[in-house]
Amino acid sequence: DIQMTQSPSSLSASVGDRVTITCRASQSISSYLNWYQQKPGKAPKLLIYAASSLQSGVPSRFSGSGSGTDFTLTISSLQPEDFATYYCQQSYSTFVTFGQGTKLEIK
Amino acid sequence: QITLKESGPTLVKPTQTLTLTCTFSGFSLSTSGVGVGWIRQPPGKALEWLALIYWNDDKRYSPSLKSRLTITKDTSKNQVVLTMTNMDPVDTATYYCAHEGGGYDNWFDPWGQGTLVTVSS
Numbered sequence: 001d002i003q004m005t006q007s008p009s010s011l012s013a014s015v016g017d018r019v020t021i022t023c024r025a026s027q028s029i030s031s032y033l034n035w036y037q038q039k040p041g042k043a044p045k046l047l048i049y050a051a052s053s054l055q056s057g058v059p060s061r062f063s064g065s066g067s068g069t070d071f072t073l074t075i076s077s078l079q080p081e082d083f084a085t086y087y088c089q090q091s092y093s094t095f096v097t098f099g100q101g102t103k104l105e106i107k
Numbered sequence: 108q109i110t111l112k113e114s115g116p117t118l119v120k121p122t123q124t125l126t127l128t129c130t131f132s133g134f135s136l137s138t139s140g141v142g143v144g145w146i147r148q149p150p151g152k153a154l155e156w157l158a159l160i161y162w163n164d165d166k167r168y169s170p171s172l173k174s175r176l177t178i179t180k181d182t183s184k185n186q187v188v189l190t191m192t193n194m195d196p197v198d199t200a201t202y203y204c205a206h207e208g209g210g211y212d213n214w215f216d217p218w219g220q221g222t223l224v225t226v227s228s
Contacts, residue, residue, distance in 0.1 A: 001170065049208060055216060087153065094167055095156070098155065
């Protein structure tokens, strides 16, 4: 299996902050990396696919970058509705795997 | 608009078999490039992918759970069924089905609302 490791596991930030979450794969996955946002009690929502493509309807303050083994999700200016848990997911392998999640909390 | 909804028992006993149904609309599993996946999430924990089925009946399973899982589709009913045998309390989780991005892209969008399954005697 390809292991996905996110850092940090949790993060406190304020509205308006620029925030970066990192995801590292245990082997090269090219650009087969996707990001999801999950709010409490809700299903995950796709934000970014193929490392840097913004899903339709997702605000432009979200962006993704990286290739190979190291990837980042950046929120340029945090909004109140962005406080949630974020997951990365690799789709390079036949066997999909997710990261352990990063919980973004209000400071 | 694509929608998916999971259904099945909320409580199962240890050693029993769980059968979950994903009923969807807005797409057809007979259309080339289409897939449906199952993902679960134990309370307070991370997402875990379980299985995928594609329009061509290609099926993929999590290696760690492969011996316990079966995924099937009923194109005429717009349904995908997941069965998991020999349920254990550690299988307590919210189970989601999701539309696969298309053409083996293997990203999931959108997701169903999820159904919480508790394994307890």
